[in-house]
Amino acid sequence: MGTATETGKKNGMNPETETKKKGGSQQGSEETPSYLQKFFLDQVKDMYYAEQELLKTMPEMKNAATTEELEDAIEEHMKQTQRHVKRLEKVFKMIGQKPEGKRCEAMDGLIKELKTILRETEENTMTRDAALIIAAQKIEHYEIASYGGLVALAITLGLERAADILDKTLMEEEMTDQMLTDIAEAYINVEAEHEGKYSWDKKLFMV
Numbered sequence: 001m002g003t004a005t006e007t008g009k010k011n012g013m014n015p016e017t018e019t020k021k022k023g024g025s026q027q028g029s030e031e032t033p034s035y036l037q038k039f040f041l042d043q044v045k046d047m048y049y050a051e052q053e054l055l056k057t058m059p060e061m062k063n064a065a066t067t068e069e070l071e072d073a074i075e076e077h078m079k080q081t082q083r084h085v086k087r088l089e090k091v092f093k094m095i096g097q098k099p100e101g102k103r104c105e106a107m108d109g110l111i112k113e114l115k116t117i118l119r120e121t122e123e124n125t126m127t128r129d130a131a132l133i134i135a136a137q138k139i140e141h142y143e144i145a146s147y148g149g150l151v152a153l154a155i156t157l158g159l160e161r162a163a164d165i166l167d168k169t170l171m172e173e174e175m176t177d178q179m180l181t182d183i184a185e186a187y188i189n190v191e192a193e194h195e196g197k198y199s200w201d202k203k204l205f206m207v
């Protein structure tokens with residue numbers, strides 16, 4: 001029979017991780033966080049950066065909206081986003097870390113795309129709002145994936161209070177996503193469809 005290290009290698013696992021498991025300690029020490037602890041912390045930092053970048057962009061999103069309804073929805077989510085930042089600070093505190101952001105390239109990209117959409121759509125049109133909603137939903141989906149992962153990791157790491165806090169944010173992101181869908185489908189998409197001259201032959205697309 002091989003040693004734990006050899007077994008770890010055979011299974012394609014990191015031998016150090018395998019050794020730790022056999023050693024019985026799942027916690028790691030304060031000086032040497034486990035790989036998963038480190039990854040969790042990095043993801044919290046990622047979201048700390050992402051939420052703050054988003055917060056900086058939201059006034060521009062709000063001003064760009066055509067309808068009052070979308071403007072109000074963005075305003076409301078801006079307040080929630082401020083709370084999301086505060087909640088992440090609580091999580092940092094719980095795990096004995098100073099709040100610190102780590103560049104989130106995904107959020108940078110999503111914000112860049114949103115700004116391109118604003119440049120490429122006409123002001124005061126429903127098409128602008130339809131496009132803005134989709135850009136905002138891409139951001140929400142990124143946040144939902146991130147917080148969903150963070151909640152699962154927090155539970156795995158035995159950080160139940162952190163998991164509860166992160167889950168509150170996750171629920172708000174999901175509700176925002178749903179609200180954006182509702183606004184788009186209620187009337188924005190339909191009214192956007194009448195803007196400008198329709199140039200495709202609809203008969204070609206009929207089934």
Ligand SMILES: [Fe+2]
Pocket residue numbers: 051080081084143169173
């Ligand atoms: Fe958020």
Ligand SMILES: [Fe+2]
Pocket residue numbers: 077081139140143173176
């Ligand atoms: Fe959000």
